[in-house]
Amino acid sequence: MRVSLVSMPWQALHWPSLALSVLDTVLTDLGCEVTQIYGNLQFAEYLAGNHQTGGELSPDDYHIVCDTGFAYGVGEWVFSSALYEPGWRLTRFREHLEHKGYAHADAAERMHRLAPRFVELTADRVLATRPDLVGISSAFEQNVPSLALAAALKRRRPDLPIVMGGANCDGPMGAALHRNFPQLDYVVRGEGERPVRELLEAFAGQRAMADVTGLCWRDADGRAHENPYVARPTPGHLLPVAKVDPFFEAVHASPARPWINGLALRLETSRGCWWGEKRQCTFCGLNGGGIGFRSKPAKRAFDEISSAVAKFGVLDVMLSDNILDPSYFDTLLPWLAALDWDLNIFYEVKSNLKPEQMASLAAAGVTTVQPGIESLSSRVLALMNKGATGAAQVRALRLFREHGIHPMWNYLYGFPGERWLTDYAHVAEQIPALVHLPPPNGITRVTLDRFSPLFDDPTLGVDEPLLPAAWYPLVYDLDGEELLELAYTFEYPPKGIDDNDAAKLAIVVEQWRERSARSSMTCRAVDDVVVIEDRRIGWPARDHVLRGARASAYLALARHLTMPGLLAVLGDQPDLREWLGEWKADGLVYEDAGTWVALAVPGVRDAAA
Amino acid sequence: MPQRRLQALRAPFTESSAVRAVARTFGKFVAGPRMHELTVQCDVSVVGELAWLLRDTGVAGLRVVVRTNGSVPVRAVRDLALAGVARLQIDGHRELAEAELPEWFEMSKATVAFGLPLRWNGTMPPPARPHARHLPPPGNDEMWCRDWKFGMLGWRRGPGFVEVLDCRDGLQQLTIVSDTLTPLFGRELNRPSGLEGADAALREAGLVAVFAGRAVWLPYRLRAWPVNPL
Ligand code: B12
Numbered sequence: 146m147r148v149s150l151v152s153m154p155w156q157a158l159h160w161p162s163l164a165l166s167v168l169d170t171v172l173t174d175l176g177c178e179v180t181q182i183y184g185n186l187q188f189a190e191y192l193a194g195n196h197q198t199g200g201e202l203s204p205d206d207y208h209i210v211c212d213t214g215f216a217y218g219v220g221e222w223v224f225s226s227a228l229y230e231p232g233w234r235l236t237r238f239r240e241h242l243e244h245k246g247y248a249h250a251d252a253a254e255r256m257h258r259l260a261p262r263f264v265e266l267t268a269d270r271v272l273a274t275r276p277d278l279v280g281i282s283s284a285f286e287q288n289v290p291s292l293a294l295a296a297a298l299k300r301r302r303p304d305l306p307i308v309m310g311g312a313n314c315d316g317p318m319g320a321a322l323h324r325n326f327p328q329l330d331y332v333v334r335g336e337g338e339r340p341v342r343e344l345l346e347a348f349a350g351q352r353a354m355a356d357v358t359g360l361c362w363r364d365a366d367g368r369a370h371e372n373p374y375v376a377r378p379t380p381g382h383l384l385p386v387a388k389v390d391p392f393f394e395a396v397h398a399s400p401a402r403p404w405i406n407g408l409a410l411r412l413e414t415s416r417g418c419w420w421g422e423k424r425q426c427t428f429c430g431l432n433g434g435g436i437g438f439r440s441k442p443a444k445r446a447f448d449e450i451s452s453a454v455a456k457f458g459v460l461d462v463m464l465s466d467n468i469l470d471p472s473y474f475d476t477l478l479p480w481l482a483a484l485d486w487d488l489n490i491f492y493e494v495k496s497n498l499k500p501e502q503m504a505s506l507a508a509a510g511v512t513t514v515q516p517g518i519e520s521l522s523s524r525v526l527a528l529m530n531k532g533a534t535g536a537a538q539v540r541a542l543r544l545f546r547e548h549g550i551h552p553m554w555n556y557l558y559g560f561p562g563e564r565w566l567t568d569y570a571h572v573a574e575q576i577p578a579l580v581h582l583p584p585p586n587g588i589t590r591v592t593l594d595r596f597s598p599l600f601d602d603p604t605l606g607v608d609e610p611l612l613p614a615a616w617y618p619l620v621y622d623l624d625g626e627e628l629l630e631l632a633y634t635f636e637y638p639p640k641g642i643d644d645n646d647a648a649k650l651a652i653v654v655e656q657w658r659e660r661s662a663r664s665s666m667t668c669r670a671v672d673d674v675v676v677i678e679d680r681r682i683g684w685p686a687r688d689h690v691l692r693g694a695r696a697s698a699y700l701a702l703a704r705h706l707t708m709p710g711l712l713a714v715l716g717d718q719p720d721l722r723e724w725l726g727e728w729k730a731d732g733l734v735y736e737d738a739g740t741w742v743a744l745a746v747p748g749v750r751d752a753a754a
Numbered sequence: 755m756p757q758r759r760l761q762a763l764r765a766p767f768t769e770s771s772a773v774r775a776v777a778r779t780f781g782k783f784v785a786g787p788r789m790h791e792l793t794v795q796c797d798v799s800v801v802g803e804l805a806w807l808l809r810d811t812g813v814a815g816l817r818v819v820v821r822t823n824g825s826v827p828v829r830a831v832r833d834l835a836l837a838g839v840a841r842l843q844i845d846g847h848r849e850l851a852e853a854e855l856p857e858w859f860e861m862s863k864a865t866v867a868f869g870l871p872l873r874w875n876g877t878m879p880p881p882a883r884p885h886a887r888h889l890p891p892p893g894n895d896e897m898w899c900r901d902w903k904f905g906m907l908g909w910r911r912g913p914g915f916v917e918v919l920d921c922r923d924g925l926q927q928l929t930i931v932s933d934t935l936t937p938l939f940g941r942e943l944n945r946p947s948g949l950e951g952a953d954a955a956l957r958e959a960g961l962v963a964v965f966a967g968r969a970v971w972l973p974y975r976l977r978a979w980p981v982n983p984l
Pocket residue numbers: 155156157162163164165167168211212215279280281282283284285286308309310311312313314333335336337338341411413417429430431432464465466467594633
């Protein structure tokens with residue numbers, strides 16, 4: 146059987162689609178002849194062609210929509226011209242973009258005009274591979290482009306079976322897509338490894354369609370059926386090796402290549418989340434079915450990463466894991482370090498790493514992490530079930546700075562039950578003391594995503610009737626009930642702090658971002674003296690010299706400790722409270738919920754130039 | 755019990771006397787001006803030994819500045835960096851002569867690669883200047899200082915290949931098979947070669963320069979990220 150797998154816009158251009166890469170392996174192992182089609186690259190090429198012929202668009206416009214469009218449905222609307230008709234709800238959509246202050250509306254409208262022709266060309270390309278089955282993968286803003294392609298294929302070859310899967314098809318979303326879009330013969334919900342095998346068995350008459358895990362399908366009369374949605378996550382040792390060759394072949398030959406800087410490998414070493422398994426963070430949209438943690442045996446993970454780096458000559462590796470497997474600290478990471486390659490690896494990690502674990506990450510070439518800092522207030526962290534305290538998060542930022550690892554994070558706010566006075570005022574007040582530590586990218590009001598506890602459990606505080614994000618009704622020609630089933634992000638009346646308070650937080654965070662590159666605060670412990678050199682913007686340049694018991698107390702606060710905790714380390718220390726007060730006034734420590742942590746970064750070097 | 759835990763907290767920082775003793779053995783030793791600072795001034799001929807011993811003692815929390823009078827060998831740069839020395843300083847105003855450039859370039863590359871700040875004052879012969887924009891600038895050259903950023907021209911080791919990131923004029927990424935380079939410049943690409951290293955294409959690309967009949971591989975090894983010098 147010949148299978149063509151397609152990834153449409155707006156999948157990023159810098160790396161392979163992991164869905165296509167792993168499904169290729171699964172299908173090839175089942176004896177299929179597989180072609181991967183990077184429709185996203187082809188759209189960028191289409192824009193590049195348009196650029197060369199004097200048009201006003203280029204692949205840079207692709208990057209912009211890919212990076213900024215998700216929150217406003219821009220990428221989806223661009224392709225509504227191909228799914229419905231050119232000019233689809235144009236005025237209302239432009240008003241929506243204007244209301245949101247979206248800066249690239251003109252480019253989006255131009256792309257909207259180009260999309261129908263592009264979809265026809267893509268359908269030609271897909272059919273040129275003479276497929277017996279077409280599989281389309283949809284996540285983020287790939288729904289409308291994928292539905293448009295499926296419709297174009299059906300117009301040409303009504304008998305060609307089309308199956309769609311991916312993060313947009315999980316749970317009720319997949320069933321809604323299937324019900325409302327007859328161009329989709331099948332929709333696979335959840336992980337694909339097992340359903341794909343079972344679907345091929347069903348094609349071969351060895352199994353009933355009703356017996357394919359989680360499948361949505363149609364019977365001979367065209368009636369839609371929805372098999373029970375049961376999670377059957379692929380075990381770690383069976384996670385397929387990603388076949389990324391087709392992406393690299395395509396991108397290297399692509400006329401859009403000059404617009405794509407910094408190619409990266411995209412691989413996975415695990416799925417699910419060992420933290421969420423126990424206590425899922427309330428905003429996290431990881432599906433209950435897929436949340437069970439499974440990782441690849443370390444040796445396999447190592448072989449896959451190292452051989453892909455060697456084969457494609459790419460040292461930048463993005464791992465798709467939701468959270469690093471802690472057992473890799475003793476296996477995969479030291480093995481990667483021993484290679485002595487200058488890798489640049491991205492991993493998501495839990496923030497409560499020990500200093501030696503940070504060192505191990507850095508040695509292996511993990512340069513960028515997403516550590517789930519989210520907030521610096523214990524109460525808000527508890528509201529979101531993060532399992533961390535504010536002081537622990539600050540300590541993590543300090544350790545990342547010390548180990549030269551770049552943490553990517555956003556300050557999340559808007560959790561039901563939070564209050565400015567108890568949960569933010571003291572953070573905003575202390576942020577000027579943190580300017581030498583890695584700042585957040587910005588502040589973000591928490592979004593309400595399907596599968597998250599906030600979405601599923603009204604007792605957590607969002608108890609109003611659900612409303613899909615504003616752009617869904619502008620993009621889809623569907624009624625409200627169906628949109629409720631199809632949508633992934635939802636609107637709700639703002640909770641927690643209001644926009645005025647958020648603006649206060651935004652101001653100090655922006656200041657943090659501006660000041661961080663030029664700020665430093667290091668400490669050196671020489672014999673029984675601690676010297677803290679404060680060179681933070683906004684503070685007097687000054688050296689603090691702490692001696693004897695004060696020095697010991699400051700060193701002890703390398704870990705975040707409560708007052709009883711500190712006393713347990715130091716023994717009886719009557720002046721402790723006074724010292725802490727002084728240090729807080731000088732911005733040498735951070736305090737949250739009765740827990741203290743030192744802010745100065747142990748330093749050895751001077752600034753570079 | 756609390757006492758033992760405190761000692762553990764301080765363990766990596768103890769014994770500044772050991773560092774002072776090493777410093778005293780090799781050169782003029784200046785404590786201060788601040789209590790946690792220490793400057794060791796020594797002849798370049800003994801920097802290697804000093805560095806080797808400091809690697810053993812560490813710096814015990816002190817800000818140790820090493821001052822010397824010539825191009826420090828790459829291995830010593832590495833040891834000073836691993837010891838935790840705060841910076842390396844070359845004394846005087848150096849009018850660099852062409853003949854000493856290969857060693858100077860290798861020292862400069864090594865300081866960036868290992869993250870050891872290098873301070874110096876002086877000038878470079880004009881034909882060499884365009885090849886040195888990515889290396890630590892002399893403090894007296896304002897323009898060079900202003901334009902310098904970490905990561906302007908570096909290489910990364912991959913299996914069987916070397917990736918060059920050149921951000922001197924826009925971003926260029928280049929992959930070169932290791933076998934074409936390591937026989938000439940050594941595994942770390944930090945050993946000047948004879949004229950056989952002066953490959954025309956590499957010179958054209960600004961990756962190799964020839965000084966006094968010796969070819970130098972210009973990029974330093976990039977070990978720290980994120981690099982965003984554009
Ligand atoms: C790695 C990752 C990223 C990376 C890389 C993303 C990329 N474009 O390549 C980064 C950090 C850049 C990122 C960014 C974003 N991400 Co993200 N990301 C992930 C993550 C953690 C893993 C994705 C992955 O590769 N998984 C492994 C692969 C193998 O799984 P898969 O793609 O789901 O495919 C399996 C099945 O879905 C199925 N399948 C897939 N396609 C098909 C097709 C067929 C025919 C069949 C039969 C089956 C099938 O089989 C596959 C194998 O089992 C997921 C969470 C998760 N655990 O899935 C979120 C996730 C995909 N991201 C999400 C979001 C919202 C975003 C952002 C929009 C965030 C933001 N607000 O900016 C951006 C958008 C970026 C963009 N435009 O490309 C959401 C998507 C929700 C949705 N409905 O689509 C997810 C699900 C997380 C979540 N629950 O919130 N992300």
